[in-house]
Amino acid sequence: MANTKQAKKRIRQAEKHRRHNASMRSMLRTYIKKVAAAIAVGDQTNAIASLRSATPVIDRMANKGIIHKNKAARHKSRLTASIKKMEEQVGAKA
DSSP: OOOSHHHHHHHHHHHHHHHHHHHHHHHHHHHHHHHHHHHHHTOHHHHHHHHHHHHHHHHHHHHTTSSOHHHHHHHHHHHHHHHHHHHHHHHHHO
16 A cells, blocks of 8 residues: 555556556557458448548557557558458459
8 A cells, every 4th residue: 555645646647547548448449340340341441441540549549658559550550451452352353
């Protein structure tokens, strides 16, 4: 248990930041899932639109330190590659 006034304050701040960061991570996962769901269904226009809305959110979370910059890059790269692969499959069928 914290003894000093400052240590008690830091505990309060840490809890507040933890809750906020958890909320932001949840929002990030939701954006990523929307893109993945559109890719799974094969909805090309919705997948591209979802990726365009998810990209700035991913970048913002990396800049704020909620996720690592490499993780942000990995998410964007994999989602983009999945969309490209889906486009190629649609193009091959047509």
